[in-house]
Amino acid sequence: MTSERPPRREETAWVLDYLPYGHVSDSMGRYQKRPIIQGVGERDFVLMEMAPKEGAVPDIGVKVALIGRDRPVVDRVNRRIGYEELSSGAKVELPYALQKIVLEKEAYYLRFFNEAGPLTTRMHALELLPGIGKKLMWAVLNERKKGPFKSFQDLSDRVKGIYNPEKLLAKRIEDEIADDRIKYRIFTAEPRRR
Structure with a gap:
């Protein structure tokens, strides 16, 4: 959870879409196109295009290995892509994949919520989450003075108004992925340069 960090090599990714005939916009003939997988990295949320192994058809919404010898699905990562290059299906799947990642690494x-601090004299990092204004921010800060939150459920029980913290975090991560010009980048790597 830092800002201005360069992307590191992702070790795992979540499959957002499988395009058996490649991009629709490619000018090649249908049978000359190569299948591609669109996915999001698990650590820095890098969007990427991957080549599947011969005969592999990945399921949408599953985690796949990107490095090492035990890669039954992905042959290689072709390139880093931007949000605008995602297929419609990938854009629909992205929030669900992000929620799975957040829930899988709940403690992280x-x-x-336990450590976020002020960004400026007038804005707190908690306010970057959608739906959290000054009132909820102060509720979180006052509750965490009593002791750190032990789980998302504990947070929801202690702070009325925060019902699904994983959805708030996933939405913020999606906003950071989708907008290259976002001012405060808390969870994602810097966007790719064009």
């Missing part, structure tokens, strides 16, 4: 993302 819970630290944001």
Whole structure:
């Protein structure tokens, strides 16, 4: 949870879409196109295009390995892509994949609620999450003075108005992925340069 960090090599990714005939916009004939997988990295949320192994047809919404010898699905990562290059299906799947990532690493993302501080004299990092204004921010800060939050459920029980913290975090991560010009980048790597 830092800002201005360069992307590191992702070790795992979540499959957002499988395009058996490649991009629709490619000018090649249908049978000359190569299949591609669109996915999001698990650590820095890098969007990428991957080549599947011969005969592999990945399921949407599953985690796949990107490095090492045990890669039954992905042959290689072709390139880093931007949000605008995602297929419609990938854009629909992205929020669900992000929620799975956040829930799978709940302790890590819970630290944001336990440790987030002010960004400026008038804005707190908690206010970057959609739906959290001054009132909820103060409720979180007052509750965490009593002791750190132990889980998302504990956070929801102690702070009335925060019902699904994983959805708030996933939405913020999606906003950071989708907008290259976003001012405060808390969870994602810097966007790719064009």
